[in-house]
Amino acid sequence: MTDIVGLQLYTVRDETAKDFKATVRRVAEIGYAGVEFAGYGDLSATELQALLHETGLKAVGTHVGLYAIENDFEREVDYCLATGNNLLIIPWIEEKLRTGDAFKRFSESLNSYGQRLQERGITLAYHNHDFELQPAGESTLLDQLAATTDPTLVKLELDTYWVAFAGVDPIAFINRHPGRIASVHLKDMTPERTFTEVGDGTLDIAGIVQAARNSGTQRFIVENDQPAIPSLESAQRSFENLHSSLT
Template identity: 25%
Template structure:
């Protein structure tokens, strides 16, 4: 399996003539290729080495992720370093972050990461409410302060359910407005924003400076989202083939100064879709 996957990616790399970044004149996407490690959630447990070789072969030099099960942060960082892959951000569970923010700091520094993100606020399924948002605001402000004091930036990653209507906006608006920008930043997942009924373009216009990271992914055309924070994997399609306005999002994201962009493919066809998504980004013009 290892040899097959690696050979497939080498062939794809040769075909697409990928580079480590898209800094060519006139290109819209001018940042190092990044990937969210969850994309390869089915591959890492089988072989960390083969998976990292796959990522390297695609020309990816930036990753958001943590040490795979059974491996220390230092061991994983060493393997990534050997392949020219920087771990710029890592994830942490909500409860663990609240319980021990210094542990999140320790793991981030061991990985060489500058950002820690949380991607889910505990709540009753499809029933995210104001009390959940208020608790998250207090927890994020408190934990984010600890991270900031130790040189790490905390980001909350939207998952769609936060766009529950509230007053003249949404509960996401409430979270943004009530968290301290010194301690709390955000990672925009453009698929989950779209799926939750928000407009990623408008979010960038409203809160551009609060976003530091971005997940690049696309939602299948014709799919109507909801506030559940979930959708079947087949609705996650190759970048540019779905309903998300990726070119305009990237234009505004560049103006906002977003630091890292990670392709996240939650489909079960990541080996087919990832090269196509990278090629799409490479094709975009200013």
């Protein structure tokens, strides 16, 4: 697979809430090659497959809560298989799982889920926020997760904004974990440490992309948690800015 630029649909959640299909069609018109899901707009797997076929978009990932994986594993797998998506990402964990021992047990459980998913042709990844990068003993929770889990079964989806927000250099983190990062969430930061369009902020997007490429990453996912302009305009501006970094 060559580099693919996708949009995390959470960016345009205000639009998908009004018309999921029309919003996905607009994402394709902007020029994105793929989409990463954070919910499926109440579409069946068959309907979603047809929408992807119509637009030519590739499913490059899906965010699935830990509760859904624990309680409806087969349904989540079926959605992935039906839509041609081979990357399932856990995007968030409850606060009670963030303490040392609880986080260690959670990390160890990922190996089991990763094995089950791998047997179905799907890769498991974990998406960070800032709390995993805070000091926890002699390392961080995210470093501990990487050390605890099998690198062939559990990958990382690195969120550039939250890594930087935690005071960690995204490029340095990528370089510490070669071959481990399945996907990069490209998010930019203003000098005031708020969200902005990719390429309009303070992060070294081109450097991050190159480091990720060197590490074997080929999925680059645009996201803006809180666009200050209309969300589809935000998605388009990020895409246009990013294009030069990927050429």
